[in-house]
Amino acid sequence: MTETNGKVRLIEATGIFAGYGEVDILHGVSAYVFEGEMVAIIGPNGAGKSTLLRTMFGLLNVRQGSIVLKGNDVTNFRPDKLVLHGLGYVPQVDNVFPTLTIMENLEMGGFVREHGMRDRLDHVFRLFPDLAKRPGDKAGKLSGGQRQMLALGRALMLDPDVLLLDEPSASLSPKMVEMIFDRIKAINEGGTGILLVEQNAREALSVCHRGYVLAMGQNRLEGEASSLLHNEEVGKLYLGA
Amino acid sequence: MAAIEREATTFQFRDWQRRFGNFATGAGLWLLIIAFVIGAFIWERDGLVTGTVVGSLFALGAIGITLIYGILKFGHFAHGDSMMLSAYLAFMFLTGNIAGETQRSDVELLPFSASDLPGATTKIWEFSFGYSLLVAMGLAAILMAGFLIALDHAVYGPLRRRHSGIVTFSIASLGLALIIRSLMLFIWGSGPRFYSPGIREATELPFDIRILYDQIFILAMALVLMAAVYLLLYRTKLGKAMRAMADNAELARVSGINTDRTVTWTWAIAGALVAVAGVMLGLQTQLRPELGFIVILPLFASAILGGVGSPHGALAGGLIIGIVQETSVTSGILDSGYKFSVAAIVLVMVLLIRPTGLFGVPR
Numbered sequence: 001m002t003e004t005n006g007k008v009r010l011i012e013a014t015g016i017f018a019g020y021g022e023v024d025i026l027h028g029v030s031a032y033v034f035e036g037e038m039v040a041i042i043g044p045n046g047a048g049k050s051t052l053l054r055t056m057f058g059l060l061n062v063r064q065g066s067i068v069l070k071g072n073d074v075t076n077f078r079p080d081k082l083v084l085h086g087l088g089y090v091p092q093v094d095n096v097f098p099t100l101t102i103m104e105n106l107e108m109g110g111f112v113r114e115h116g117m118r119d120r121l122d123h124v125f126r127l128f129p130d131l132a133k134r135p136g137d138k139a140g141k142l143s144g145g146q147r148q149m150l151a152l153g154r155a156l157m158l159d160p161d162v163l164l165l166d167e168p169s170a171s172l173s174p175k176m177v178e179m180i181f182d183r184i185k186a187i188n189e190g191g192t193g194i195l196l197v198e199q200n201a202r203e204a205l206s207v208c209h210r211g212y213v214l215a216m217g218q219n220r221l222e223g224e225a226s227s228l229l230h231n232e233e234v235g236k237l238y239l240g241a
Numbered sequence: 242m243a244a245i246e247r248e249a250t251t252f253q254f255r256d257w258q259r260r261f262g263n264f265a266t267g268a269g270l271w272l273l274i275i276a277f278v279i280g281a282f283i284w285e286r287d288g289l290v291t292g293t294v295v296g297s298l299f300a301l302g303a304i305g306i307t308l309i310y311g312i313l314k315f316g317h318f319a320h321g322d323s324m325m326l327s328a329y330l331a332f333m334f335l336t337g338n339i340a341g342e343t344q345r346s347d348v349e350l351l352p353f354s355a356s357d358l359p360g361a362t363t364k365i366w367e368f369s370f371g372y373s374l375l376v377a378m379g380l381a382a383i384l385m386a387g388f389l390i391a392l393d394h395a396v397y398g399p400l401r402r403r404h405s406g407i408v409t410f411s412i413a414s415l416g417l418a419l420i421i422r423s424l425m426l427f428i429w430g431s432g433p434r435f436y437s438p439g440i441r442e443a444t445e446l447p448f449d450i451r452i453l454y455d456q457i458f459i460l461a462m463a464l465v466l467m468a469a470v471y472l473l474l475y476r477t478k479l480g481k482a483m484r485a486m487a488d489n490a491e492l493a494r495v496s497g498i499n500t501d502r503t504v505t506w507t508w509a510i511a512g513a514l515v516a517v518a519g520v521m522l523g524l525q526t527q528l529r530p531e532l533g534f535i536v537i538l539p540l541f542a543s544a545i546l547g548g549v550g551s552p553h554g555a556l557a558g559g560l561i562i563g564i565v566q567e568t569s570v571t572s573g574i575l576d577s578g579y580k581f582s583v584a585a586i587v588l589v590m591v592l593l594i595r596p597t598g599l600f601g602v603p604r
Contacts, residue, residue, distance in 0.1 A: 057495065083497035091495065097488040100481070108485045111478070112497040154496065 296563020548601025
């Protein structure tokens, strides 16, 4: 495993070229997450933020570059293999199974789990007590906030070491945004490394440890979240200050 | 601020209105269906019985169509011919003959037949067949499951990897339907065949219902398989994975579900069900190669009428299509040659009132 100042890199993408069809969206993007760290990726629309997460999770082909997860090269591994290696992913939209119940959604999250399902369910229900209230409800009937909780809960069923979150606060009310970030922070404090993509840059940087700014499919800036938050360029371009 | 609130109320009202409208047409449609069934019970009891039997066969085939549509998102037009091919495969296993005109003068091509098993042709209860037919049906079901999996590997799988559109899939399945039908004509000829010669016994049930013993078998078999499908989909891990994949295939992959394996199982289940349906269709009517093409319409009508993607919708759709079709003949309204067109008429009428089908979820 790669170590920097004694800290272990859980997941590291290096020099990634990837995209849809013949067109590359990412032109050599690199990013990593230390153990126990929470990292934000921000940047304008079309910068390739979501594409990077999708590529890291094996949904898009890596044309050049590598992805290393806990010291193992997992470049171009299929998603159903990556979950076994301890990687989790929550898409931005369509992130629950609408005709399945809350309980069934969580069961699907733990699909490859052989045992310990009950403990994991208890863990998720402790984190999101709302979900435990009516486990038989269809996911399609949930509100935006509850749906996001269920989406996170589904990804947590396998107790991932690293969680990739694609805009967890998208289309939520300000109150719900605060709640979801609070929960994500709790997940991170439980020992899960988190890499999240956010449109809501200010909110994201204020809870994360570190941040990357992407533009045009390339790394633009990176650093401590607090320093990015006060960076003049970032402020002008992405924080609307 | 007030404007926003007003807008919100209007929106809620429209939402409520839409839901109520949905409920009202749904309830109206169900009342119509119930009234029709009661009417059939009073005036056309024979048609109701035959319709229920035929309808339960349609339902078994339609479940396969609905599962394949849900998971792979295309209409499998080769399903009707697969149904008939299964019936012929069972015939082959039953008699040990592959080709020829009549059962007795056939050229023996299989070294074995289910009829050679000890006591296999002794009739069970009052049925027209012994357990040899059940063995042949089982073998046909296994073979058909394998056949559809092979088709998926050879044809549909490569199309999926190329991200082909729904039209390409449907045309491909239509082409396969033609190939299967030609194959049946080539091997078995166009003449009708029967699993067992002779007259089949009927019995009287309470309420003046006359039913063939074989039809009781068909109904019982369909009921058992429906229950099995329901348990599979709602109680087992595989079934839940199938439903999850029908909901959102990418999220299923993201969750670690092996979607390739789920697809394979879907074909296997659809194949086994359609094989049983085919054998029972052969038992109810006869074996003729072109029946496979004829049943495509009622099969799709059943699946769409119930709401594509919904297994209990396929059951309701199958029964409704079956009953309407058969009573239209027994009541003398239509000549029996036209009965399969009834499915299309019912389908169009229901879709005009309720485009999502009986159990479909409005999107």
